[in-house]
Amino acid sequence: MASLAQPSTSVTSSKRRRATESESDHGALTFITSSFIGIPSQTARSAEFWFEDGNIIIQAEKTQFRVYRGVLSRHSVYFKNLFGEPESNDKCLVDGCSVVRVSGTEVDWCKLLQAIHDFSQVKNASYSWPQLISLLRLGHAYQFDEIRSAIIAQMSTMFPSQLHDWDNALAIPIDPKVPPVYLFEVAKVAIETGQKMLLPALYLQCLRTHGLEIIYTGLRPPSNPVLQLSTLPAAVQSNLSVGRERLLVQSLELFALYPLKSPDGDDRCTNPAKCTLRRTEATARRMAQIVKEIFPDNGDVDTGFCDYCTQIVVERKRDGRKRLWDALTYMFGLPVWTDLVVE
Numbered sequence: 485m486a487s488l489a490q491p492s493t494s495v496t497s498s499k500r501r502r503a504t505e506s507e508s509d510h511g512a513l514t515f516i517t518s519s520f521i522g523i524p525s526q527t528a529r530s531a532e533f534w535f536e537d538g539n540i541i542i543q544a545e546k547t548q549f550r551v552y553r554g555v556l557s558r559h560s561v562y563f564k565n566l567f568g569e570p571e572s573n574d575k576c577l578v579d580g581c582s583v584v585r586v587s588g589t590e591v592d593w594c595k596l597l598q599a600i601h602d603f604s605q606v607k608n609a610s611y612s613w614p615q616l617i618s619l620l621r622l623g624h625a626y627q628f629d630e631i632r633s634a635i636i637a638q639m640s641t642m643f644p645s646q647l648h649d650w651d652n653a654l655a656i657p658i659d660p661k662v663p664p665v666y667l668f669e670v671a672k673v674a675i676e677t678g679q680k681m682l683l684p685a686l687y688l689q690c691l692r693t694h695g696l697e698i699i700y701t702g703l704r705p706p707s708n709p710v711l712q713l714s715t716l717p718a719a720v721q722s723n724l725s726v727g728r729e730r731l732l733v734q735s736l737e738l739f740a741l742y743p744l745k746s747p748d749g750d751d752r753c754t755n756p757a758k759c760t761l762r763r764t765e766a767t768a769r770r771m772a773q774i775v776k777e778i779f780p781d782n783g784d785v786d787t788g789f790c791d792y793c794t795q796i797v798v799e800r801k802r803d804g805r806k807r808l809w810d811a812l813t814y815m816f817g818l819p820v821w822t823d824l825v826v827e
Contacts, residue, residue: 530590533597540567541583542597547590549597550581559600562627587625592618599631606634613666617673624677636679639670643685645821647809650685651782664693665703668714675720680824684812687720691728691778699724727816731778734811738804739780740770754790762788766797779808 530549538550557564566584576583586593595615599606611619616635623632642653642662662670667690674682690699702715716724753759766786773780782805786797813820 530594532594533601539581541578541581542593543583543585544588544590544593547593548578548583549593550579551597555600559630560626560628562625588618588622592622595619596622596628596631599634600628603630603634606631611635611638613662613670617666617669620677620679621673632677636682639674639679639682643670643674643682643689645681645685645824647806650809654781662689665714667693668702668716671716671720675717680818683818683824684816684821687724687727687816688731688779688812690716691724691731696725696728723817728778730815731808732774734808734815735774735778735780736771738808739774739801740767752792754792759789759793762786762793780805 527543527546527548530547533549533551535550535552538552540551540553540556542549542551542556553563553567557567571582588596592615595611596619599619616638619631620635620639622628623635641649644650644653667686671683671686671690674680674686694703699716700721702713704713765788770780773784780801786794789797810821813824818824
């Protein structure tokens with residue numbers, strides 16, 4: 485069985501490192517040699533990306549895309565370096581074009597090629613979350629840096645680093661939100677591509693959406709149980725478990741105990757009996773809410789207090805949410821927010 489021709493080592497610098505580091509998942513990007521029996525007879529040409537004057541063929545799964553070296557090189561440092569390497573004499577040609585086999589599905593590559601041929605659509609396109617995950621993975625592995633940055637920007641709207649952006653994300657209609665079944669896959673691709681800034685909000689959403697049993701056992705889409713089980717790495721499972729305990733302890737202190745405590749020696753409450761009863765009721769309600777939500781939403785308002793006590797409760801809750809958000813990275817064993825540098 486013949487093998488793939490390996491790229492020349494003369495250009496395999498740090499600029500070529502991403503795909504080779506991910507070789508177990510993506511495979512090294514290589515030209516197919518003429519002795520490689522890897523272009524099956526049933527290989528199909530892409531209906532959308534087969535340019536008769538194209539000068540390179542990309543093969544993803546069983547689909548071939550005839551495109552332009554210049555276009556790929558313009559958007560991808562990886563391809564630019566690959567095309568600068570000498571090609572072997574026994575490279576495989578299809579219609580006079582060299583063939584490059586890549587990882588990823590034919591659908592993913594079609595989406596990526598659409599993006600680089602019309603970059604304006606990337607910011608406006610309504611990608612599904614599986615497509616966003618794939619585009620980020622391919623954009624990172626093959627150094628389509630503009631695509632990668634655009635996808636990260638879209639993901640950041642759902643998994644932000646600022647508390648007010650988190651509140652805005654929770655307030656949007658349900659359709660754009662991440663379906664629960666894809667949360668684990670988003671987490672894995674964020675780790676794989678070095679997008680640490682997404683992780684605190686992403687981990688928080690995992691805990692708000694799934695119990696620890698699913699965190700540890702994984703899940704499949706209920707509508708399609710034959711799909712591969714989606715699981716988290718063991719280290720992430722551990723971080724989420726510890727993070728949940730830390731969040732519960734801090735949330736109870738910040739939202740159920742201290743905020744609802746009557747100010748010591750303060751006689752400005754205009755209805756002490758009523759406010760004392762409301763504090764007892766609100767404490768029980770908040771404790772149940774914290775166990776369910778982990779991190780209280782902004783919109784929940786306690787009513788029935790006098791005006792002065794209402795102000796105290798609202799201010800303490802607002803301060804508690806900010807303090808808990810600032811400590812979110814610690815809860816999950818991550819560096820502080822300012823050190824979560826995007827790689």
